[in-house]
Amino acid sequence: MIRDVTEDGRVIKVVPNRKLGKYLQRRVTELLAKINLQLNQVPDAEVLSDDDAYIGRVAMDVRSESEPLDPQGWGDIAAVPEGESPSWAPSAKHPEAPVVHLRDVAAVAFSRALGEPVRLTPDEILAIDELAEKSGFNDAIAQAETISDVSQFETETGFAVIGSGVAEAIMANGERPIIRTRGNRQNPGVVRIEPPVPACTVVFRFTDGRGAALAALHGFIGHVVVQDDGVVNVNYVPSVNSFRWQDYVSRRKRVDQMRAAAAAAVRFGVFRLDDKQEAAELAQHIRVMKGLDPSLGLYAAYAYSEADRRDDIDSVLRFMNQDLRADLFDVAMLARKITNRLPQAGAVAPFCPMLTQGWNLLRVRGITLPRVLDEAQDELEQSLWTTFKPQRAQLILEAIRRGEML
Numbered sequence: 001m002i003r004d005v006t007e008d009g010r011v012i013k014v015v016p017n018r019k020l021g022k023y024l025q026r027r028v029t030e031l032l033a034k035i036n037l038q039l040n041q042v043p044d045a046e047v048l049s050d051d052d053a054y055i056g057r058v059a060m061d062v063r064s065e066s067e068p069l070d071p072q073g074w075g076d077i078a079a080v081p082e083g084e085s086p087s088w089a090p091s092a093k094h095p096e097a098p099v100v101h102l103r104d105v106a107a108v109a110f111s112r113a114l115g116e117p118v119r120l121t122p123d124e125i126l127a128i129d130e131l132a133e134k135s136g137f138n139d140a141i142a143q144a145e146t147i148s149d150v151s152q153f154e155t156e157t158g159f160a161v162i163g164s165g166v167a168e169a170i171m172a173n174g175e176r177p178i179i180r181t182r183g184n185r186q187n188p189g190v191v192r193i194e195p196p197v198p199a200c201t202v203v204f205r206f207t208d209g210r211g212a213a214l215a216a217l218h219g220f221i222g223h224v225v226v227q228d229d230g231v232v233n234v235n236y237v238p239s240v241n242s243f244r245w246q247d248y249v250s251r252r253k254r255v256d257q258m259r260a261a262a263a264a265a266v267r268f269g270v271f272r273l274d275d276k277q278e279a280a281e282l283a284q285h286i287r288v289m290k291g292l293d294p295s296l297g298l299y300a301a302y303a304y305s306e307a308d309r310r311d312d313i314d315s316v317l318r319f320m321n322q323d324l325r326a327d328l329f330d331v332a333m334l335a336r337k338i339t340n341r342l343p344q345a346g347a348v349a350p351f352c353p354m355l356t357q358g359w360n361l362l363r364v365r366g367i368t369l370p371r372v373l374d375e376a377q378d379e380l381e382q383s384l385w386t387t388f389k390p391q392r393a394q395l396i397l398e399a400i401r402r403g404e405m406l
Contacts, residue, residue: 113257144263165207199326201350211393230383
């Protein structure tokens with residue numbers, strides 16, 4: 001873990017921040033195992049600093065600074081000679097299961113979704129599959145794969161709400177979409193949208209009083225999954241009578257698996273694209289599929305933002321705009337294309353972030369929303385997709401009726 005770094009013309013030995021990531025993943029697991037073998041907490045370390053960034057120097061006296069450093073005796077913080085295994089690596093003497101974490105789980109899920117080979121040992125795959133099950137990652141994938149049997153509308157646009165009934169639905173311009181079926185926990189609520197523009201904002205109030213603001217996108221049916229903690233997933237599937245349908249059918253299995261893997265990874269906070277090659281490869285797949293499910297572009301934009309890859313965010317925004325002829329609020333916000341004024345209706349939808357994590361970025365980006373929305377940040381459910389608590393949902397609906405949200 002020790003690296004030579006030149007500082008002020010002098011070579012010093014340090015422990016770079018990047019080297020601490022795998023160390024923590026290993027040591028936390030080992031320490032917990034000594035306490036209780038049933039404990040399972042795997043740290044997710046994301047170090048974005050350069051290789052020469054460090055917190056502490058290696059402790060050594062002046063006499064030995066010019067001598068080669070002997071890794072023996074330095075405990076766990078030691079450089080392992082090339083060709084040798086570190087003392088913690090699984091071997092005949094140390095048959096412990098390999099250390100894996102949720103980023104590995106997500107990486108394998110993406111590889112499987114894309115039909116790519118998983119280049120890992122059987123023990124590593126077994127450990128990853130066990131973590132995927134124990135952590136709830138597999139359950140998140142199953143939820144993200146949930147869609148209703150609602151497949152088309154005459155207008156090619158609408159929503160199916162799964163897991164909750166629809167008490168009310170209204171567009172930001174005050175028009176009311178047609179609620180064909182209000183639904184309940186067992187049967188989906190069905191709402192037909194006749195968008196006046198390629199995209200618009202639709203605000204739902206569910207039967208439990210909570211609400212959500214979502215983008216209605218022409219040619220897509222949004223399958224909205226609602227659970228006790230709010231909206232946990234939204235899948236945008238092309239309507240059967242839209243021009244996108246045949247293309248979607250030909251790629252359906254891969255698109256559905258890719259979307260589910262991305263949704264689960266975002267939900268667990270491990271969808272990251274800080275590796276250049278990984279980012280480039282995934283971006284290529286997303287560019288092919290984004291027209292078949294805009295949520296993929298939404299997830300990718302957040303991943304690129306966490307990795308500070310601004311050019312890639314701009315690329316996602318540009319390609320999605322070409323397909324949808326409108327921008328999703330979150331993607332436009334991450335690309336810094338939204339000013340402190342509310343975007344013109346139809347140009348950006350919805351009128352606020354669709355993912356809950358986006359609300360923390362509004363003030364950082366200098367974006368000021370109407371007061372009824374600006375005050376909503378403290379009244380959101382702890383769900384992946386923005387879900388307003390009952391009182392705030394009611395206030396937003398009243399503001400729309402008064403014509404304040406155009």
